[in-house]
Amino acid sequence: MTDTPMAASPAPMTHRQVLESLSGILLGMFVSVLATSVVSSSLPKIVSDLNGSQHSYTWVVTATLLTTTITTPIWGKLADLMDRKLLIQIALIISVVSSAAAGFAHTVGFLIGARAFQGIGAGGLTALATILMSDILSPRERGKYMGLMGGIMGIGMVGGPLLGGVITDSLGWRYNFFVGLPFAVAAIIVLQITLKLPAMVRKVVKIDYLGAVLISAGIACLLLWVTFAGSSFEWLSWQTWAMTGGSLVLLALAVWVESRAADPIIPLNLFKNRTLVLSVVASVAVGVAMFGTSVFLSQYMQVARGKTPTQSGLLTIPMILGVFLSSTLSGRRITKTGHYKKFMIAGAAVLTVGLVLMGTIHYDTSFVLVSLYMFILGSGVGMLMQNLVLAVQNTLAVDEIGSGTATVAFFRTLGGAIGVSALGAVLSSRITTLIMDGLSAIGIDPSALGGGSSSVPDVSTMQEPIKTIVESSYGDAIAELFLVAAPLGVVALIAVIFLKEVPLGNRSGLEQRAAVMDELESVEA
Numbered sequence: 001m002t003d004t005p006m007a008a009s010p011a012p013m014t015h016r017q018v019l020e021s022l023s024g025i026l027l028g029m030f031v032s033v034l035a036t037s038v039v040s041s042s043l044p045k046i047v048s049d050l051n052g053s054q055h056s057y058t059w060v061v062t063a064t065l066l067t068t069t070i071t072t073p074i075w076g077k078l079a080d081l082m083d084r085k086l087l088i089q090i091a092l093i094i095s096v097v098s099s100a101a102a103g104f105a106h107t108v109g110f111l112i113g114a115r116a117f118q119g120i121g122a123g124g125l126t127a128l129a130t131i132l133m134s135d136i137l138s139p140r141e142r143g144k145y146m147g148l149m150g151g152i153m154g155i156g157m158v159g160g161p162l163l164g165g166v167i168t169d170s171l172g173w174r175y176n177f178f179v180g181l182p183f184a185v186a187a188i189i190v191l192q193i194t195l196k197l198p199a200m201v202r203k204v205v206k207i208d209y210l211g212a213v214l215i216s217a218g219i220a221c222l223l224l225w226v227t228f229a230g231s232s233f234e235w236l237s238w239q240t241w242a243m244t245g246g247s248l249v250l251l252a253l254a255v256w257v258e259s260r261a262a263d264p265i266i267p268l269n270l271f272k273n274r275t276l277v278l279s280v281v282a283s284v285a286v287g288v289a290m291f292g293t294s295v296f297l298s299q300y301m302q303v304a305r306g307k308t309p310t311q312s313g314l315l316t317i318p319m320i321l322g323v324f325l326s327s328t329l330s331g332r333r334i335t336k337t338g339h340y341k342k343f344m345i346a347g348a349a350v351l352t353v354g355l356v357l358m359g360t361i362h363y364d365t366s367f368v369l370v371s372l373y374m375f376i377l378g379s380g381v382g383m384l385m386q387n388l389v390l391a392v393q394n395t396l397a398v399d400e401i402g403s404g405t406a407t408v409a410f411f412r413t414l415g416g417a418i419g420v421s422a423l424g425a426v427l428s429s430r431i432t433t434l435i436m437d438g439l440s441a442i443g444i445d446p447s448a449l450g451g452g453s454s455s456v457p458d459v460s461t462m463q464e465p466i467k468t469i470v471e472s473s474y475g476d477a478i479a480e481l482f483l484v485a486a487p488l489g490v491v492a493l494i495a496v497i498f499l500k501e502v503p504l505g506n507r508s509g510l511e512q513r514a515a516v517m518d519e520l521e522s523v524e525a
Contacts, residue, residue: 017194017196018136018137020190020193020194021132021136021191021194021195021196022133022136022145023190023194024187024190024191024194024195025088025129025132025133025191025195026129026148026149026152027183027184027186027187027190028088028091028092028125028128028129028184028187028191029125029126029129029149029152029153029156030152030155030156030183031092031095031125031180031183031184031187032095032121032122032125032126032129032156033152033153033156033160034156034160034163034179034180034183035064035095035099035118035121035122035180036061036064036065036068036122036160037156037159037160037161037164038160038161038163038164038167038176038177038179038180039060039061039160039164039173039176039177040061040160040161040164040295040297040298041161041162041164041165041168041298041301041302041309041310041312041313042164042165042167042168042173042176042309043057043060043061043295043298043299044057044298044299044302044303044309045168045173045309046060046111046173047060047108049173050105050106050107050108050111051108052108056108056112057299057424059112060108060111060112060115061115061295061420062223062417062420062421062424063112063113063115063116063119064115064116064118064119064122065119065413065416065417065420066116066119066219066220066223066417067116067117067118067119067120067122067123068119068120068122068123068126068413068417069119069123069219069410069413069414069416069417070123070215070216070219070220071119071120071123071124072123072124072126072127072406072409072410072413073127073215073265073266073403073406073407073410074123074207074212074265075087075091075123075124075126075127075128075406076127076131076402076403076404076405076406076407076409076410077207077208077263077264077265077266077402077403077406078207078402079127079128079131079402079406080399080400080401080402080403081207081263083197084128084131084132084135084197084402085132085191085192085195085197087124087128088124088125088128088129088132088191089188089191089192090124091120091121091122091123091124091125091128092121092125092184092187092188092191093121093188094117094118094120094121094124095118095121095122095125095180095184096181096184096185097117098114098115098117098118098120098121099118099177099178099180099181099184100177100178100181101114101117102114102115102118102177103174103175103176103177103178104174123413126409126413127402127405127406127409129149130146130149130386130389130393130405130409131401131402131405131406132195133145133146133149134393134401134405135197138504139390139393139394139504141335144331144332144334144335145331146331146334146386146387146389146390148327148328148331149386151323151324151325151327151328151331151382153323153327153385153386155320155323155324159313159316159317159320161297161298161309161312161313161316162310162313162314162316162317162320163176163179163313164176164179164309164313165308165309165310165311165312165313165314166309166310166313167179168309168310169308169309169310170310207263207265208257208258208261208262208263208264208265210257210261211254211257211258211261211264211265211266212265214250214251214253214254214257215251215254215265215266217250218246218247218248218250218251218254219247219251219414219417221243221244221246221247221250222243222244222247222418223417223418223421224243225239225240225243225244225247226418226421226422226425228425229243229425255268266403266407266410267400267403270396270400270403270404270407273392273395273396273404274499274500275391275392275394275395275499275500275502276392276395276396276404276407276408278495278496278498278499279388279389279391279392279408279495279499280407280408280411281491281492281495282344282348282384282388282491282492282495282496283388283408283409283411283412283415284411284412284414284415284488284491284492285348285351285415285485285488285489285491285492286351286381286384286385286388286412286415286492287411287412287413287414287415287416287417287419288415288416288418288419288423288485288488289351289354289355289377289380289381289485289488289489295420295424296423296424296427296478296481297316297319297374297478298312298313298316299427299474299478300361300474300475300478301315301316303470303471303474304363304471304472304474304475304478305363305471305475306471315367315370315371316374318371318372318374318375318378319374319375319377319378320378321375321378322374322375322376322377322378322379322380322381322382323378323379323381323382324382325379325382326347326350326378326379326380326381326382326383327382327383327385327386328382330343330347330382330383330387331386331387334387334390334504338503338504339501340387340390340391340501340504341391341496341499341501343383343387344383344384344387344388344391344496344499345493345496345497346383347379347380347381347382347383347384347385347387347496348380348384348489348492348493348495348496349380349493350376350377350379350380350383351377351380351381351384351489351492351493352380352486352489352490352492352493353376353380353489354373354374354376354377354378354379354380354489355377355482355483355485355486355488355489356482356483356486357372357373357376357377358373358374358377358479358482359479359480359482359483359486360373360479361373361475361478361479361482362472362475362476362479363471363472363474363475363476364475365475380489384492384496385412388408388412388496389405389408389409390504391499391501391502392404392405392408393405394502394504395502415488419485423481423484423485426480426481426484427477427478427481430473430476430477430480431473431474431477434472434473434476434477435469435470435473438469438472438473439466439469442465442469444465444466
């Protein structure tokens, strides 16, 4: 691995300096999450205005998750080799440019392309925000601030649809893509002024471009398969074998290349770390719960319940509260006690219960019950999400923090991307079946709705009994998605149960690097 020690032992940061730097880092993290979530509640309106289909609906989200997933480990590797402050500012600039482009989209294809570019910036912010926190905070202190970051991620992920709904109803959906721009500019300015990192003494930087291309292509094939299988072609078909086989071959080649690269994108030796492996498994489940639920909850509220984008966003507040309260409160307790495993076990258990409960909802379920179920689901996500990163960082050597942190984020986002694509494909197929069955049952020709068209319907323009059939079909189909995701919660629970708790350290990343430098100097002397 290329050595990248700090040039000099940095003076310890004061509490005020830490808070100032954290404000910029958290702003950057908020921009990343907001870019993904703010359009969730307005997607039915956006896709309808741009004459898109249910596949378009899924891909507006999946495109961002795809590029975020692919680029996260690349950003993480660069963070081990280059100036981290410069990298996060580049990621923020990409977010600004891509968000503005998405706001001017006039076709679904252009919008998907802009969202894909937006994901590149989001990948950098996802990886670098947590890495920079490890630089300025010790693992013990990190518990409290990781909890705060988890709360902000939760607010951004679940509160984004609320903000997006209000903007869509008042200003128009295009302004959803402009709302994050002031936050991004503010983050760039704050980080430039407050974040003081010592210069890094670097040898020649060697980036594994071939490994990056193979990983990207392999993940892309996998996502294309789960998106189109079951609708454009059968799950058991030659297209399935071609895409899954191609994905496996590309990823196998990526592993072979990575094992021989001087500076691999994802160092394979990281997977000798039991904590990292188990955290990766749990992160996939968190990704599905965090990304998938926020996307399809908005569709449930608007199509199955007939709510406006603003009302849809307001109705997700219980989930926001669940994520924020559980994340911040568990983070404070972790900093105080030094123990994190029990919170992770509780989080995985609550996450599983929340998914099962959400699987029982229908188009006419009481909003009191739906709110309670969302709060439970959010509480599970909040206790588990950032604590997985904390557990991993606490067991890694200082020169592995960047790659290790990005690896966990990579698999969390991968889980979200695959989850949204797979769940979207299942939803599209189930809705078509349920609507056609419902219409046939009351003697109406299914061609009354385009023969089970995959386009997202506007229920406000429909007459009874067709309206009730469509609402019921969407309600039942979306509930089934939560039941499909529930076994992943069980997998996450098993993973964190077997995770070994390691006492939290008391030195920040900068202090650890300084100690390494001091040891090297004493040896040379």
